[in-house]
């Protein structure tokens with residue numbers, strides 16, 4: 001069984017960091033290594049796309065020239081042999097010829113997808129050449145040959161598994177397999193991608209396809225912390241999370257993987273480890289299907305929340321009332337995040353305000369409507385199964401000096417969340433840390 005290691009753009013953003021990655025990867029074990037584009041490159045490519053949509057070719061060329069110079073410079077810093085420098089230069093020339101080709105022609109979403117794919121194609125080739133220069137047995141497996149989405153733009157695990165394993169067989173003598181994150185082909189064979197930040201998703205899909213022993217996500221920040229260090233003094237690293245706990249935290253803005261990214265790992269029971277290239281010996285954060293019983297793990301907060309209350313003494317208990325309320329949100333493609341009901345009313349929260357005035361207008365058919373804006377959801381994540389006596393009360397107690405607008409508990413076994421004013425967030429987070437983690 002192999003491990004899958006994914007390195008983000010900032011972990012490979014200089015010659016010395018790239019060499020450090022080679023050192024980390026090359027430990028004698030066979031593995032698959034997934035690379036994102038160099039830090040900032042995807043943004044630059046999208047900026048080029050933006051100029052091309054606006055038919056400003058000069059604007060595009062300015063960025064293209066700047067990028068090309070930067071990566072030509074990088075070649076002189078990373079490699080020591082002339083032969084490999086020449087190979088890298090040939091890669092660079094081919095990629096920048098491709099990038100420039102989009103400036104001459106009609107530019108549509110189709111070209112944009114091909115253009116942004118050049119970021120991962122460049123970084124993976126440069127790293128491949130670095131491994132090669134150091135005499136390591138390495139194979140470059142093109143993601144465009146195995147990573148694929150179906151007609152619903154969802155990854156196609158059967159196709160991925162078959163094609164990827166075929167590629168690994170062809171290069172069965174290699175010690176290190178390198179591939180690109182983020183990029184793929186769609187159901188029609190066109191170049192596409194897995195959306196911004198999609199390299200983690202790639203790593204998870206690859207891990208599932210080869211039944212990896214572990215998926216490692218390497219960044220250059222400290223692993224997951226148990227509270228937001230920007231607001232709270234003395235946070236501590238979280239060493240272990242269950243997939244569901246991680247998903248709750250991700251929604252609430254914790255610096256952790258997006259839930260869809262780790263779904264393939266969860267379904268295939270493959271542990272995901274978050275690690276730091278700047279501190280490679282640190283244990284990082286392990287996300288797996290194991291739940292640490294009786295432990296509260298972390299607190300996270302999400303701003304920009306709007307709470308809406310609909311009061312209707314007569315109608316609420318009539319069946320169909322909640323359906324009618326929810327249908328209004330649905331008709332404006334606005335997801336509801338939290339719901340609390342009582343005999344005389346229902347409160348919901350949303351984090352998308354685009355259609356708020358239309359929604360309020362429609363809701364007035366069913367009751368008296370009031371709105372609270374600039375709210376924050378604070379969420380406490382851990383083993384909050386209801387048979388654990390006293391856990392939710394500890395969290396509630398911590399917030400005894402804070403105005404709490406809504407409490408949501410029992411929706412899952414892993415969280416209790418509180419809706420508070422954003423201005424009270426710092427106080428609330430600190431109080432929770434003091435009471436839950438000390």
Ligand code: ASP
Nearest residue numbers: 036042182196197198199
């Ligand atoms: N390079 C892509 C991005 O910046 C994918 C990734 O980094 O995961 O969004």
Ligand code: MG
Nearest residue numbers: 009036037042
């Ligand atoms: Mg990136």
